[in-house]
Amino acid sequence: MPEGHTLHRLARLHQKLFGRAPVVVSSPQGRFADGAAAVTGQVFKQADAWGKHLFHHYTGGHVVHIHLGLYGTFTEAPVPLGLPVGQVRMRIVGSEYGTDLRGPTVCEVIAEPEIADVVARLGPDPLRKDADPALAWKRISKSRRSIGALLMDQSVIAGVGNVYRSELLFRHQIDPYRPGTLMGQDEFDAMWTDLVELMKIGVRRGKIVVVRPEHDHGAPSYGPGRPRTYVYRRAGEACRVCGATVRTAELEARNLFWCPDCQV
Numbered sequence: 001m002p003e004g005h006t007l008h009r010l011a012r013l014h015q016k017l018f019g020r021a022p023v024v025v026s027s028p029q030g031r032f033a034d035g036a037a038a039v040t041g042q043v044f045k046q047a048d049a050w051g052k053h054l055f056h057h058y059t060g061g062h063v064v065h066i067h068l069g070l071y072g073t074f075t076e077a078p079v080p081l082g083l084p085v086g087q088v089r090m091r092i093v094g095s096e097y098g099t100d101l102r103g104p105t106v107c108e109v110i111a112e113p114e115i116a117d118v119v120a121r122l123g124p125d126p127l128r129k130d131a132d133p134a135l136a137w138k139r140i141s142k143s144r145r146s147i148g149a150l151l152m153d154q155s156v157i158a159g160v161g162n163v164y165r166s167e168l169l170f171r172h173q174i175d176p177y178r179p180g181t182l183m184g185q186d187e188f189d190a191m192w193t194d195l196v197e198l199m200k201i202g203v204r205r206g207k208i209v210v211v212r213p214e215h216d217h218g219a220p221s222y223g224p225g226r227p228r229t230y231v232y233r234r235a236g237e238a239c240r241v242c243g244a245t246v247r248t249a250e251l252e253a254r255n256l257f258w259c260p261d262c263q264v
């Protein structure tokens, strides 16, 4: 699933490609036909993201709210775009570029004030300048749920997915099963600062970079084109730092990865 850095990167890209000009919006597949009709021809004012939610703001007060879910993708190309391939939910065509959105979980038109309803369910987003980490700390420090589960809860911190969750806990040597109530504030503060840095790198480079240079040797990444990780998708392999066997287990329906020796 795309993590928050992907959405912020898309927001920047769409802002650059379409910002402050009228665009033609359609739904070749038909499932977003009414939404597309509401915004087509309007000026694409701005794009921004909060966690894994993307917002396209149009003149007239309409906002297209998108959540990619597990399978959603945007594909950009110079105009003229070819005939739509596959199930294109939304096509945006600007003066020089266009983009096709396929497979999102959410693609809907909402009114500007309704954004507040969406973000009311979300915790602070490390990539937003207005993020208040104190809100996340409040939730974590009062919860008996494991820190591994809390980090994936979008109402605690918005934008963290399984890769950043697993890798952040490894980098801070924290056992993913430790209850939130047993986290120290200094530990949380250090994790938040690190997360902001890591996710900014993710936006800048368009990929997740989490392994420190001194550990970035030995085993390759878990798959072609995938990031090198300490523990994510490395179950059964040797920890890059201590050599112990990386473990995996299911936690709240998502696979968790950790080093039982490094993380306590």
Ligand SMILES: [Zn+2]
Pocket (backbone or CB within 6 Å): 239, 240, 241, 242, 243, 244, 259, 260, 261, 262, 263
């Ligand atoms: Zn280890």
